[in-house]
Amino acid sequence: MDFARIAALVTAFALAVPALAQNESPPQTPPRLVVAISVDQLGADLFAQYRRHFTGGFARLLEGAVFPSGYQAHAATETCPGHSTILTGAHPARSGIVANRWHDLDVARDDVRVYCAEDETVAGSSASDYTPSAMHLLVPTLGDLMKRANPASRVVAVAGKDRSAIMMGGHNADFAYWPGSAGFESYANATPPAALAGINELTVAAATEPRAAREVPAICAPYNRAIPIGEGQSVGTGRFARERGSARALMASPDADALTLAFAGELVAELGLGQGEAPDLLAVGLAATDYIGHSYGTEGVEMCVQMIALDGLLGEFFAGLDARGISYAVVLTADHGGLDLPERQIAQGAPDAARLTADFVAIAGEIAEASGLPAPVIRADGPFGDFYIDRSVPEERRAEIRDRAVAALTAHPQVYRVYAREEIMAQPVTDAPPEHWTVLDRVRASFHPDRSGDFVVVLQPRVTPIVDPIGSGYVATHGSVWDYDRRVPVVFWWNGARHFEQPLGVMTVDIMPTLASLIGLDISDVEIDGRCLDVMAGLTETNCP
Numbered sequence: 001m002d003f004a005r006i007a008a009l010v011t012a013f014a015l016a017v018p019a020l021a022q023n024e025s026p027p028q029t030p031p032r033l034v035v036a037i038s039v040d041q042l043g044a045d046l047f048a049q050y051r052r053h054f055t056g057g058f059a060r061l062l063e064g065a066v067f068p069s070g071y072q073a074h075a076a077t078e079t080c081p082g083h084s085t086i087l088t089g090a091h092p093a094r095s096g097i098v099a100n101r102w103h104d105l106d107v108a109r110d111d112v113r114v115y116c117a118e119d120e121t122v123a124g125s126s127a128s129d130y131t132p133s134a135m136h137l138l139v140p141t142l143g144d145l146m147k148r149a150n151p152a153s154r155v156v157a158v159a160g161k162d163r164s165a166i167m168m169g170g171h172n173a174d175f176a177y178w179p180g181s182a183g184f185e186s187y188a189n190a191t192p193p194a195a196l197a198g199i200n201e202l203t204v205a206a207a208t209e210p211r212a213a214r215e216v217p218a219i220c221a222p223y224n225r226a227i228p229i230g231e232g233q234s235v236g237t238g239r240f241a242r243e244r245g246s247a248r249a250l251m252a253s254p255d256a257d258a259l260t261l262a263f264a265g266e267l268v269a270e271l272g273l274g275q276g277e278a279p280d281l282l283a284v285g286l287a288a289t290d291y292i293g294h295s296y297g298t299e300g301v302e303m304c305v306q307m308i309a310l311d312g313l314l315g316e317f318f319a320g321l322d323a324r325g326i327s328y329a330v331v332l333t334a335d336h337g338g339l340d341l342p343e344r345q346i347a348q349g350a351p352d353a354a355r356l357t358a359d360f361v362a363i364a365g366e367i368a369e370a371s372g373l374p375a376p377v378i379r380a381d382g383p384f385g386d387f388y389i390d391r392s393v394p395e396e397r398r399a400e401i402r403d404r405a406v407a408a409l410t411a412h413p414q415v416y417r418v419y420a421r422e423e424i425m426a427q428p429v430t431d432a433p434p435e436h437w438t439v440l441d442r443v444r445a446s447f448h449p450d451r452s453g454d455f456v457v458v459l460q461p462r463v464t465p466i467v468d469p470i471g472s473g474y475v476a477t478h479g480s481v482w483d484y485d486r487r488v489p490v491v492f493w494w495n496g497a498r499h500f501e502q503p504l505g506v507m508t509v510d511i512m513p514t515l516a517s518l519i520g521l522d523i524s525d526v527e528i529d530g531r532c533l534d535v536m537a538g539l540t541e542t543n544c545p
């Protein structure tokens, strides 16, 4: 090919390219409704994998300000800490939400585990049957600050999990709802909205009636492959058929998100959100992706069907907001990422993936036995994260027991490192970019001295801390310090937003100050760990103060 031919092609190409449409300007008036959506376990990897297939709500958001490498920067990548960062701008070290459950060795009850969204001071509240509360959240949420600025602001949180609704709704939500035993429920003293009865009829019907298997979209066909997990069982080919009366199967299906979004939409309409005298906040927690990830992993046909279904549901939800003529701004992110089950990782080119070995579980018992002290000597809520030396251990033996436990755990080949409390607390919370945080930086951002353990255990990368996938019912999980669990998308959209994509790392603690700037809310007196992201994509204008 000669150069003249190339030149002709270039000319033809230039002629064939239509003039770029001029984007609308950023909104002249601040949005009247902030819609904060958390898709539980929507890791950045999962979002990247499916984004080219989105045509619905996700596709609309991708026309806005896209941060594909957001970080839940801290170590404890669990649901409660993750949701606590999104609307507070605070790492768990500041918010106090260090885990889904931690140990309060001073609490006056037999089971000293406390739930993150519990008020354990209420008589009868227990680790398994707790009294829901936001009292453990030590910082205000965006909604709390909106109400401080103008009590006419309404704050509504609807989620597929209580800790999601409570951590995003904050201390003064007008309505906070999550699934209970007979549909959505709230705090004991809550006044129910009119929409509750109808949505709960739907929820109970969905939980009690059988459902036929879903169609598999063509793009999901390549994922439709059975992965054996032992005892003749497999995952990877599920289509969300339900037996009569299977509430658990409902939760791990796209129908759960449909119900949450339907309820959220009903509340927008009933309360006139976005159409009052002050800006309102709607927080939506969509839990199905998480339950599906735990039940079937992230790389099977089940997750593909969920991603496409959720894309469609979000599209319908936004269309409903459009139809009401509301000026709204959306942020969508996740509380943490996730990791596929090791059996499929191994089958797909990651031979170092593994389940935690059973011998790990015995370590705490061996330490107790060797100490000659009555068990439990060491307490933990699982094989990683915070470990506590029990109060029953005499003061003069605590250091010895601690050192013995640290040595035994460190010697296990699936342990990356064990960090002692003193080492963690000697480290300031870093303000480095999140992709450059050391593991100790991550652990520090999850550590609150009043709630965290005497030492923190970090497992090696690609270790799934589920020894028995069949007995537990969960085949895959999250919660680690590693980036597959830390990285989440952060996407802002409003009508007229100018598209750009910023591949550098940002943090979920940046979301709150960014949303505050979009609605003109002064938070200059609030201590936050994040910073305002300029989402205007303008050379002269900025949303940030």
Ligand code: ZN
Pocket: 040, 041, 078, 079, 080, 082, 290, 335, 336
């Ligand atoms: Zn979660």
